[in-house]
Amino acid sequence: MSSFKGSQAQKPRLSVFSKGPLEIPSPTEADWPKDDEKDFVFKDMDQELDSLPQPYRMINKLVNYLFDQSWEIIEERESLREVEKNWTVTTTYPPSAEIRLDKMPGGMAVSQDYLFIGGPKGFSIYNLHSCKKIYVLEKFKVDVISIWATDLGNDVLIVPVDEMGIVRLFYLCKDSLYLIKAINETDDTSKQSTCIKMEVSQSGDYAAFLFQGAGDVWLEVYKLPKEIWLKEVEHPQSALNQKKKPKQLQLNTPDPVVTESIETSSGPNVSSNSTQDLNISFKSDLKLSLPVFIMKIKPPKPITGTTFKSPLEVFAKVEDYFGLGSGQNHFIKDVQWEQHMEIFYASYKKHLEGEWEEEPVSMATFHFFYTNSLTTTPTDVKSSSGVACVLGLHWTGSHNFFLYSLNKTPKDKTDCENVWPCASPIVMSQVSSFSSYLALGCEDGVLILWDLAQGFLFGVLALPEGCFCQSIHFLRFFLVDQGQNVYPDYPVKFEVMCVVLCTNSSLHLVTASGTQGPTSRVLVDRPVMHMEEAIYAVAPVPALPGMVLIFSRNHTINLMDVAKTEVICAFSVLSCRQQAVPWKPLFVVSSHHPCFLLHGTHPHGRTTSTDDPKNTTDSVFCFNFEDYTLLKDISKKCTISQKALEYNQSFSQMLPVEKRCEQFLQKSFQLAKTQMKGHEQWSRLRKYSIMLQKELLKR
Numbered sequence: 001m002s003s004f005k006g007s008q009a010q011k012p013r014l015s016v017f018s019k020g021p022l023e024i025p026s027p028t029e030a031d032w033p034k035d036d037e038k039d040f041v042f043k044d045m046d047q048e049l050d051s052l053p054q055p056y057r058m059i060n061k062l063v064n065y066l067f068d069q070s071w072e073i074i075e076e077r078e079s080l081r082e083v084e085k086n087w088t089v090t091t092t093y094p095p096s097a098e099i100r101l102d103k104m105p106g107g108m109a110v111s112q113d114y115l116f117i118g119g120p121k122g123f124s125i126y127n128l129h130s131c132k133k134i135y136v137l138e139k140f141k142v143d144v145i146s147i148w149a150t151d152l153g154n155d156v157l158i159v160p161v162d163e164m165g166i167v168r169l170f171y172l173c174k175d176s177l178y179l180i181k182a183i184n185e186t187d188d189t190s191k192q193s194t195c196i197k198m199e200v201s202q203s204g205d206y207a208a209f210l211f212q213g214a215g216d217v218w219l220e221v222y223k224l225p226k227e228i229w230l231k232e233v234e235h236p237q238s239a240l241n242q243k244k245k246p247k248q249l250q251l252n253t254p255d256p257v258v259t260e261s262i263e264t265s266s267g268p269n270v271s272s273n274s275t276q277d278l279n280i281s282f283k284s285d286l287k288l289s290l291p292v293f294i295m296k297i298k299p300p301k302p303i304t305g306t307t308f309k310s311p312l313e314v315f316a317k318v319e320d321y322f323g324l325g326s327g328q329n330h331f332i333k334d335v336q337w338e339q340h341m342e343i344f345y346a347s348y349k350k351h352l353e354g355e356w357e358e359e360p361v362s363m364a365t366f367h368f369f370y371t372n373s374l375t376t377t378p379t380d381v382k383s384s385s386g387v388a389c390v391l392g393l394h395w396t397g398s399h400n401f402f403l404y405s406l407n408k409t410p411k412d413k414t415d416c417e418n419v420w421p422c423a424s425p426i427v428m429s430q431v432s433s434f435s436s437y438l439a440l441g442c443e444d445g446v447l448i449l450w451d452l453a454q455g456f457l458f459g460v461l462a463l464p465e466g467c468f469c470q471s472i473h474f475l476r477f478f479l480v481d482q483g484q485n486v487y488p489d490y491p492v493k494f495e496v497m498c499v500v501l502c503t504n505s506s507l508h509l510v511t512a513s514g515t516q517g518p519t520s521r522v523l524v525d526r527p528v529m530h531m532e533e534a535i536y537a538v539a540p541v542p543a544l545p546g547m548v549l550i551f552s553r554n555h556t557i558n559l560m561d562v563a564k565t566e567v568i569c570a571f572s573v574l575s576c577r578q579q580a581v582p583w584k585p586l587f588v589v590s591s592h593h594p595c596f597l598l599h600g601t602h603p604h605g606r607t608t609s610t611d612d613p614k615n616t617t618d619s620v621f622c623f624n625f626e627d628y629t630l631l632k633d634i635s636k637k638c639t640i641s642q643k644a645l646e647y648n649q650s651f652s653q654m655l656p657v658e659k660r661c662e663q664f665l666q667k668s669f670q671l672a673k674t675q676m677k678g679h680e681q682w683s684r685l686r687k688y689s690i691m692l693q694k695e696l697l698k699r
């Protein structure tokens with residue numbers, strides 16, 4: 001039975017029977033009769049079953065079908081058991097702390113020592129060390145659905161977006177909270193626009209908002225006067241005595257101080273220098289300076305015919321050459337364009353017949369860059385280091401990546417200063433910290449890597465067939481020292497690492513350097529049999545070198561070491577009720593502390609996982625890496641000095657570029673000295689040969 005295959009049950013089974021009676025052969029082989037093929041006949045063993053009357057024939061087929069299906073399941077389980085025998089049982093860690101919520105959070109954000117959670121008609125602020133609620137703002141008309149937080153030195157910029165798409169700016173300075181402005185709130189609801197995406201520069205100097213309204217989409221860019229805000233907060237009397245500013249939208253101020261504590265397990269002990277809980281108060285009397293509007297960017301217009309009559313007229317009236325040759329600017333006459341369209345429709349008429357699908361709304365992906373080499377900077381503009389100076393964006397279905405200078409005034413034109421064309425439409429883009437590197441994922445599965453700081457192309461990488469970019473995440477460059485991943489304590493250039501999650505749920509590690517082109521390595525293959533194991537999201541962990549969190553659709557969270565391509569440990573909320581598949585986790589990873597936070601639903605009484613959803617409460621679970629013995633040493637010893645690397649000869653090839661160039665120059669100088677000696681000997685040989693020739697001529 002063990003050698004029987006389910007697929008063989010469908011094949012005809014034949015047996016050989018002798019025509020005559022069976023005889024006992026003699027013990028001597030020589031006396032055995034010779035077999036004749038005519039004396040045998042082939043019979044189908046299933047022939048008797050096929051001749052059965054109904055319904056027995058149908059019953060027999062159903063039984064055989066069920067047997068084949070059961071056998072396939074048995075074989076699959078046996079193969080899975082063989083694979084599980086080779087698996088290493090990973091350690092699973094529970095959460096360090098839990099924060100109970102009254103309602104499902106509308107987004108989470110972490111900045112410095114604070115956790116911001118969107119909620120009913122406002123947001124809450126928690127202390128990340130003690131996991132205690134220290135302030136609640138609930139004065140919006142509707143609930144908050146997403147929230148961002150950006151560091152402004154020692155202060156924090158909070159940007160919540162509510163269900164109506166209204167985006168507001170809040171400024172948190174020490175123990176005071178200020179409302180700066182509601183960017184797109186209007187009195188006329190018919191003219192209300194919706195914020196569908198936003199981005200704040202890492203330095204906190206600029207903010208960009210993508211709005212949608214009245215069938216149109218546009219991008220607005222603002223400059224944030226964070227230095228002026230700090231002065232106005234430190235000297236509130238001088239700010240109040242200034243001239244009256246334009247009327248801005250106000251909120252109904254809550255109570256001056258709202259401080260609440262919640263039931264929670266012992267705090268995550270994120271840092272030994274945990275600060276005490278602050279009593280934050282909302283300041284409604286002080287109006288901070290408003291953000292400065294810079295420019296408004298709309299999607300590229302469709303290609304139309306030009307009114308120019310000759311090429312000379314084109315060159316005479318076109319002011320600049322930006323975009324020429326990139327497919328952005330076309331100078332084609334209406335007649336030529338009509339002829340082109342007629343040929344196109346005639347060639348593809350059969351494919352174009354039928355109903356036309358409505359084109360999706362054009363979306364934009366945008367980033368802030370910190371290098372002046374991407375655009376032309378006016379001579380009278382002084383750009384400081386660490387401040388964003390370029391905005392890069394691409395629109396849905398566009399081949400071009402546009403670059404806009406931020407050194408503009410509202411009176412200046414919003415034309416782009418540079419255009420980077422790609423051979424295929426761009427579907428994904430991502431930048432590293434402070435925009436040192438840029439990755440562009442195209443529709444055809446091609447990945448383009450740029451070093452923006454140095455201004456050169458790392459290379460172009462084609463992902464395996466069937467793999468298309470879903471998300472790109474840059475990793476901080478790390479080394480492997482004595483089996484442990486470490487960050488060099490000096491700035492590393494010309495080295496880039498990123499993990500790419502593809503649409504087929506496969507995960508790839510892409511590396512590139514200044515001297516070698518980009519290479520790709522598979523970290524996780526796409527699931528074939530068990531689709532519930534597919535990866536939903538990936539998040540790098542800044543506190544652990546070379547580690548990424550992998551969130552799968554079957555509610556599993558694994559920590560993977562990309563250098564070894566192995567799972568280090570897993571994280572689980574054992575008391576959390578399993579939600580329906582596919583799982584869409586809401587999480588946030590702290591860039592300042594070794595921890596991450598995850599949203600989950602908690603059943604009352606902690607009974608079974610089949611509880612009624614109405615009898616569950618929402619919670620935010622904190623996982624602190626320093627509370628786990630396996631990760632404690634990694635998070636504390638995550639850097640290595642340059643001297644330690646120099647002593648280790650195995651890392652000589654990983655020295656910084658400056659050191660390698662110095663060694664190369666020293667070797668070249670030694671080679672030059674050797675070459676100089678060779679030149680001297682060669683010159684002497686030439687002089688000697690000339691002398692010999694002259695003497696021969698004299699003779």
